[in-house]
Amino acid sequence: MSVPLQVEGLTRILEGRAVVDGVDLEVGEGRVTCLLGPSGCGKSTTLRIIAGVDRQDAGVVRLAGKTVADSHVHEPPEARGVGLMFQDFALFPHLTAARNVGFGLRGKDDARVADLLDRVGLAAHAVKYPHQLSGGEQQRVALARALAPKPRVLLMDEPFSGLDNRLRDGIRDATLDVLREEGTAVLLVTHEPDEAMRMGDEIALMRGGRIVQRAAPYNIYNQPVDRDAAAFFSDINCIEGEVHGALTQTPFGQFLTPGLADGTAVDIVFRPQHVRLDFDREGRGPAPTPTEGTPARAHVVRARFMGKESLVDFRTEIGDALVTATVPAVFLPKKDLPMWLSIRRDRCFVFPRGASAHDPRIVGA
Numbered sequence: 001m002s003v004p005l006q007v008e009g010l011t012r013i014l015e016g017r018a019v020v021d022g023v024d025l026e027v028g029e030g031r032v033t034c035l036l037g038p039s040g041c042g043k044s045t046t047l048r049i050i051a052g053v054d055r056q057d058a059g060v061v062r063l064a065g066k067t068v069a070d071s072h073v074h075e076p077p078e079a080r081g082v083g084l085m086f087q088d089f090a091l092f093p094h095l096t097a098a099r100n101v102g103f104g105l106r107g108k109d110d111a112r113v114a115d116l117l118d119r120v121g122l123a124a125h126a127v128k129y130p131h132q133l134s135g136g137e138q139q140r141v142a143l144a145r146a147l148a149p150k151p152r153v154l155l156m157d158e159p160f161s162g163l164d165n166r167l168r169d170g171i172r173d174a175t176l177d178v179l180r181e182e183g184t185a186v187l188l189v190t191h192e193p194d195e196a197m198r199m200g201d202e203i204a205l206m207r208g209g210r211i212v213q214r215a216a217p218y219n220i221y222n223q224p225v226d227r228d229a230a231a232f233f234s235d236i237n238c239i240e241g242e243v244h245g246a247l248t249q250t251p252f253g254q255f256l257t258p259g260l261a262d263g264t265a266v267d268i269v270f271r272p273q274h275v276r277l278d279f280d281r282e283g284r285g286p287a288p289t290p291t292e293g294t295p296a297r298a299h300v301v302r303a304r305f306m307g308k309e310s311l312v313d314f315r316t317e318i319g320d321a322l323v324t325a326t327v328p329a330v331f332l333p334k335k336d337l338p339m340w341l342s343i344r345r346d347r348c349f350v351f352p353r354g355a356s357a358h359d360p361r362i363v364g365a
């Protein structure tokens with residue numbers, strides 16, 4: 001069976017700048033791909049080109065194997081058969097929930113409308129008008145409306161951004177359930193890593209008009225392609241070093257940095273939740289291990305309680321590096337208290353300083 005959505009080499013030049021720059025994407029049957037990236041990186045433009053409301057300067061869009069946009073072809077949006085759900089779900093204010101859902105259906109199909117309203121939990125609200133519904137309910141009507149004609153591909157642009165924080169997670173999960181039942185291929189644009197991790201089977205991380213990494217949430221979090229990719233998902237710690245003889249000296253002992261020339265400046269990056277703390281026993285700490293390397297003695301600079309966890313900043317004795325650790329629950333040690341910090345080597349990433357995903361110098365840890 002043909003792939004529902006395929007995009008190759010998509011490029012859009014605006015005011016002399018490639019705001020979308022050679023994007024390749026593919027979304028399989030029943031899969032959710034999250035196009036994730038900071039504001040202005042070109043996510044919405046990509047989506048608009050796929051929908052047919054904007055035109056690419058180069059590249060191809062295929063829907064179910066059929067070319068709908070290339071240098072010769074430009075199928076209008078209504079002929080593409082994709083579902084659309086954008087930020088301001090813009091329900092028709094003069095139509096009831098049921099008539100909004102039925103709007104895009106060719107013939108009258110009350111059974112399909114009733115079924116969808118039921119599945120989004122709004123069977124009892126069918127005859128209400130949008131202004132009589134909450135934001136979350138309106139969002140669910142918009143979802144039902146987008147899915148009513150059974151599109152093979154659904155494009156969603158920040159569909160949850162207008163919703164109250166407390167509602168959002170529940171609505172995301174309910175939306176995913178319906179999308180899975182329908183088997184729709186979904187491309188969802190978001191600038192929130194949490195949303196992409198929660199919703200996506202795959203995340204396509206975008207920066208400066210390019211996809212810098214495509215992977216399952218677990219893999220993109222645990223094997224980021226460069227320092228910025230690591231930093232997009234959580235706070236990071238970064239120890240700076242320099243390669244000598246394929247090794248880099250740090251407060252946590254030596255790191256293997258093979259394949260990099262002597263003198264190359266490197267960043268050793270790790271997440272605060274991967275720092276382990278041990279109390280100081282008269283100047284002694286835990287013994288070095290192959291998995292955690294050499295523990296570093298450090299002093300508390302600052303500690304804050306964040307609700308679910310505490311954030312503690314340290315300064316290492318060797319190298320004077322600032323390292324942040326997260327600790328579950330309440331842990332508020334006094335300033336200057338000495339402790340020992342260890343990091344699991346397999347949780348560290350080594351990147352040549354200033355390198356980005358398109359730089360051939362990039363190497364794994």
Ligand SMILES: Nc1ncnc2c1ncn2[C@@H]1O[C@H](COP(=O)(O)OP(=O)(O)OP(=O)(O)O)[C@@H](O)[C@H]1O
Nearest residue numbers: 014015019037038039040041042043044045046191
């Ligand atoms: N009509 C236009 N003319 C010139 N530049 C534009 C135009 N539309 C968008 N841009 C620029 O293209 C870039 C990409 O915009 P786009 O809306 O695709 O980004 P985005 O990643 O979706 O951002 P956001 O998350 O803020 O919506 C931005 O720098 C934007 O300023």
